[in-house]
Amino acid sequence: MGHGSGRGQRFCGGETVINVEGVELLNFEPNPLQLFGLTTQLVRVRDGKLTLDGIGGSNSKINYLEIESASPDVTRIRAVSPNNFARDVSPQGAINLDLALSGAGNGIDSNSLNDDNISLARTLDGVVVPGSANTTGGDDAIVFQPSIPLDPHTQYTFNLNGALDLEGNPFTPVTTSFTTGADEPDSNIIFERTQLLSDIAISTLEIAPAGDLLYGASLTGDIYRWEISTNGSLSNRQTFSRLNHRTVVGMVFDPDDPNVLWLSHNENIYDTVTADNFTGKVSRLRLNNGAEFTGTVEDYVTGLPRSSKRHFSNSLEFGPDGALYLSQGSNSATGAPDATWDYRPETLLTASILRIDPDLKPPQVWF
Numbered sequence: 001m002g003h004g005s006g007r008g009q010r011f012c013g014g015e016t017v018i019n020v021e022g023v024e025l026l027n028f029e030p031n032p033l034q035l036f037g038l039t040t041q042l043v044r045v046r047d048g049k050l051t052l053d054g055i056g057g058s059n060s061k062i063n064y065l066e067i068e069s070a071s072p073d074v075t076r077i078r079a080v081s082p083n084n085f086a087r088d089v090s091p092q093g094a095i096n097l098d099l100a101l102s103g104a105g106n107g108i109d110s111n112s113l114n115d116d117n118i119s120l121a122r123t124l125d126g127v128v129v130p131g132s133a134n135t136t137g138g139d140d141a142i143v144f145q146p147s148i149p150l151d152p153h154t155q156y157t158f159n160l161n162g163a164l165d166l167e168g169n170p171f172t173p174v175t176t177s178f179t180t181g182a183d184e185p186d187s188n189i190i191f192e193r194t195q196l197l198s199d200i201a202i203s204t205l206e207i208a209p210a211g212d213l214l215y216g217a218s219l220t221g222d223i224y225r226w227e228i229s230t231n232g233s234l235s236n237r238q239t240f241s242r243l244n245h246r247t248v249v250g251m252v253f254d255p256d257d258p259n260v261l262w263l264s265h266n267e268n269i270y271d272t273v274t275a276d277n278f279t280g281k282v283s284r285l286r287l288n289n290g291a292e293f294t295g296t297v298e299d300y301v302t303g304l305p306r307s308s309k310r311h312f313s314n315s316l317e318f319g320p321d322g323a324l325y326l327s328q329g330s331n332s333a334t335g336a337p338d339a340t341w342d343y344r345p346e347t348l349l350t351a352s353i354l355r356i357d358p359d360l361k362p363p364q365v366w367f
Contacts, residue, residue, distance in 0.1 A: 017057025021045060027056070028085060031155075038157075038175045039084050068172075075169040076100050077160065080176050088181030091150040095120065095158050097142040097174070101165060101340050107139025107309075109164040117162035118144060123155040123177060137310030138333050139166070140340045152183040196234055200224065204251045204315070209258040217248035219269060223261075223285070225293045238293035243283075250282075250316035250326065254358065261285040262300075262358070264326055266312035274342055280304030280313035282326060282356060300358075305350045307331040308342040324356040 018026040021043040028037035043050075050067060054060035078100040082089045099108060113133035120129040131146040142163070150156060161173040201219040207228070208215065214234060216224045221243040226234035243265055250264030267279040282301040288294045306312045311329030319325050330351035337343040 015057050016060040017054055018060060018062060019053050019055055021051055024056075025052075037085070037177070040172065040174055075102050075106070075165045075167075076172045077174045080158075080174060082176075082178040084176040084178070086178040089150075089178045091152055091180045091183055094146070095144040097144075097160065099140050099142065099165075099171070101140060102167075102169065106340060107166050108135045108142060109166050109168075110135050110139070112162065112164040113142065118142075118160050120144060120146060120156055120158045122151070123157045129156065137329075138307075138340055139309065140333060149183070150180050152180055155179045203247070203249050206251045206253060206261070209253055215251065215261065217251045217263065219247050220244070221246040221248055221265065221268065223248065223251075223263075240285075240293050240295065242295075242297050246281075247312070249312065249314050252316045252318060252324075254284075255318050255322075259287045259289070261287065261295075262316050262324060263297075264313040264316050266304075266306050269310055274308045275306055275312075277306055277308075277331075277344065277347075278303045280306050280328075282313065282316070282324075301326075301356060304328065305331060305347050308344050311341075318358075319355075322358070324358045326354040326356060328352050328354050 016026060016028045016030075016037065017024070020041060023041055023043050025041045026037050026039050030037070052065070076099070077097050079098040081096045081098075082093070101107060113135070118133050120131060121127060122129070129146050129150065130148060131144055133142060133144045135142055142160070144158070155177055156179075157175065157177045159173075159175050160171065161175075163171045165171065197216075200216070200222075202216045202224075203219050204217045206215045207213070212228055214226045214228050216226075218224065221241070223240040223243065225238045225240070227236045229235060243263070245268045246265040247267070247269050248263055248265045250262070252262050254260035254262060261284075263283050263285055265281055265283065267275045269275070281299055281304065284298045284300050286296045286298070288296075304313045305328070307329060308331075311331065311333075314327040314329055317325050328349055328351065331344045331346050332338055332341045335346070335351075337345045
């Protein structure tokens with residue numbers, strides 16, 4: 001297995017195409033915004049010799065080529081979207097990287113997704129685009145979201161170099177370029193971005209039926225309530241902590257009772273590296289009248305499946321038939337047991353939409 005990076009330039013017309021072991025490494029037509037192309041690729045060398053060719057190109061040029069050895073189980077980037085040299089990319093879009101990980105339960109170390117290791121810049125002048133990098137429920141992908149719209153019809157270069165997996169192994173560096181398309185069409189709708197919260201990991205928000213209160217659930221189990229003023233600002237934050245150390249994801253008001261909130265919650269994602277299966281629940285929070293945020297929680301559905309990572313019982317919504325619907329996550333990311341998700345198999349109720357009758361009598365488990 002070998003890992004290499006190459007750079008090519010067109011001088012006298014034509015198109016630079018470089019193939020390594022029959023895999024396309026570079027397919028590049030320079031333009032005034034970018035004279036050079038830079039890319040990386042992981043290939044398997046079976047005969048002990050690294051073979052390069054320019055089949056498919058014309059007047060191909062190579063400025064340099066770097067070759068590194070890699071084990072078959074190397075921690076690496078498997079795919080990047082937008083693809084290298086993609087065109088007409090949305091100026092509002094994100095960069096997504098799919099990871100290949102070594103070892104069961106491995107994932108991306110989110111602390112390594114910092115400005116030193118991941119960047120997006122305008123290719124022509126190197127101006128860095130501000131943004132934030134995050135990972136997924138299984139820590140098996142990276143998403144970089146620019147915090148401002150990209151310029152239309154402009155080439156950008158994305159670079160990842162120095163990110164680590166949970167075992168401390170570095171990912172093979174990745175450099176990819178793409179060109180944006182037209183800007184989004186104008187609209188009469190104007191949004192104003194205002195930061196209201198900065199100290200809470202909110203998983204879901206719900207406005208009370210009367211429109212005067214905002215409820216928010218957190219990934220650590222606390223539920224919050226704010227008063228909504230006429231100008232949209234929030235005040236008088238109150239906390240309900242009866243679900244502490246549970247990860248609350250779904251929250252919806254009962255259409256027949258404005259004092260009832262339905263909640264889906266799971267074993268806390270921060271309490272353990274590998275979560276226990278069948279720990280998901282749907283509960284009913286009956287709110288007490290009065291100025292204080294108090295109420296009674298009843299478990300309504302228990303024993304729902306849960307992956308070892310962050311696929312679990314998700315959002316709740318009432319349907320037109322009056323039933324409560326729950327989106328239930330899978331135990332894997334591929335439909336079958338895999339190392340990243342600790343080889344936990346799918347079971348009944350995983351990766352499905354569940355219909356719950358809210359009028360049935362709940363089990364007598366109170367807390």
